[in-house]
Amino acid sequence: MKNDRIAALERLIKKYQDSYYNGEAEISDAEFDLLWDELRSLDPGNALLKKVGADGQGPDPDGFPKARHLIPMGSQDKAANPEEFRSWAKKMGMETEKEGVKAETSLTPDLFGLTKIFLVQFKLDGASLELQYEKGKLRAAVTRGDGVTGDEITHNALAMSGVVAELKSPFTGGVRGEVVMPHEIWKKKYPDKANCRNAANGIMRRKDGMGCEDLKLVTYDAAATGDDAYFTDELEKIAWLKKQGFETTDTKTFSDIEDIIAYRDEIAAKREKLPVDIDGLVIKDRATDMTDLRRARPEHQIAFKFELETAYSILRQVEWSESGATYTPIGIVDPVRLAGTTVKRANLNNPDMIRAMGLKIGSAVSVVKRGEIIPKIEGLAPEGALEEGEEKSEIEFPSKCISCGTDLIDGGTRLYCPNAACPKRLVHRVEKWVSVLGIMELGEKLLARMFAKGNVRQIGDLYTIEAAELAEFERMGEASAAKVVRHIRTKRELSLAAFVAGFDFEGVGETIMDKVAAAGIDTLEKLREASVADLAAVYGLGDITAKTIADGVKECSAEMDRILGFNIIAIAPPPSSDSIPLKGLSFCFTGELASMKRNEAEEKIKTLGGSAKSSVVKDLSFLVTNDTESGSAKNKKANDLGVPILDEEEFLALLKNPQLAGEYRNKGH
Structure with a gap:
């Protein structure tokens, strides 16, 4: 069930990121944050958590040219409650209950250098925009996009209030802000939109620019091209932005943890009366750190969200x-x-x-x-x-x-159709199979079109479809169709647990099937021969789950044989004493691998007798990452616990020669 939920969260987050960055958002930031937080709690090392924005693949539907950012537009870590914020603040060196240190006005630098000072700013609920300047003149305005590249909407930006076409200084670099719509304008002119953010996000991407005069830019960051020392103090940066003619987000300075928590409560109580939407506060170290800013997820700032309502x-x-x-x-x-x-x-x-x-x-x-x-x-x-x-x-x-x-x-916990040939049930099963195998090129919309046209009815039909059939779909094209087919037909060796989980038996995921295999029912033949009583005897399984597995295997037996008959998918043999060289070793991944997807790496580990973990724990054998020097939470925890950190090259070498495990553990990576 956990793996099923993780897969569902991945699909939803990608879907809502696409609608957020490339059109009008379908859900609020608060709703999106809840999905993000749930994925982070279930799978802290999930690669999706390291990505920002939409995939950026394919042509832009609105026709805007693409441009690269000068300031990386990464995502912020989030604190959902005071305890999470306290934990972050203490790591950053912030004190609590320090006498004589209270909130200062937004431009009072007196305490800087005397104690650890942090800026606290409104977290604006709008759409991010970067203004790019060359010798003081606006050259381009770029949306967030995928965090590295966005849409260049300069013409639209110039119609917004708060956008400065020519600065008072010959600055070359980027200015970052949030495009927002005031509540008053939303109520008068755009009440058909779900909220101000949705309205702003849609209007700023209109090709004709209509309505952009109803938007305004509120800024909070700047960086000079080629000069990391241009700004050294975040408070002075805010003063500089104001001097150039920009409107800036509300900013205060604090040095006490509890004062910030009290300020958050104060702002939350009156947020509905503010002129624009905010969904929390941003807390950042007063000292400017360009190295930190360039990280996909900066460590010296955090979004302190409001409580659920x-x-x-x-x-x-x-x-x-x-x-x-x-x-x-x-x-x-x-x-x-x-x-x-x-x-x-x-x-x-x-x-x-x-x-x-x-x-x-x-x-x-x-x-x-x-x-x-x-x-x-x-x-x-x-x-x-x-x-x-x-x-x-x-x-x-x-x-x-x-x-x-x-x-x-x-069934009490479930109302369902028992018909094995029900069209809705068949569609869902294929979607689950695609999810378990991690075939990212086969999205729900494409699968729906394949079903509607009759190309696919069962899982096995995926392995008979030809590129020419897909190329007939609108906006598909021969190259894209060939890519989809190539990824479908990529040879994969799955564990028995993953193979069975892909058939979408109600409530039966890889975790449950791993228990079945560990109990000795570790081949498809043994699974077919197992009775309900045999399965119910497995630790952690009940009669209902046992019957679900037995009935499901019987129902899908012919389809399983058909899939295996294509010689594209194979079930890995159960590990023997000679084939489990990684037995007793556990691996956790963070970030993306270049040579394979994470689920493939985890399958390779399992076939060699090892195990995959979603977080860094005391008994973890290795953390695998391509950024071994990162200051990420996983890297820090691995270092604190003495867990060796491997890069991808070392990990691949270990798969080929498991005897390296002892050497790697002794090296103290």
């Missing part, structure tokens, strides 16, 4: 969303404001949750955001929180599958 509303209706064979209840509530967006839909999880909460149409409910794509109904609202109507009605559960007409089964 709870809202109360009335449940008016329940809709049932299909995901594969499963029907998930979605509550339709009276509109409420939550985390910067208007909420009308909230997750209800499953039939048992509805029954346990005693929900009815007309009930007053508590709505929160806990990392779901949409908000979640957590229960009934406190008594007296809302005035309820007198008439309430029972929630009706669907009885038949709308895709195939089969009677649905209410």
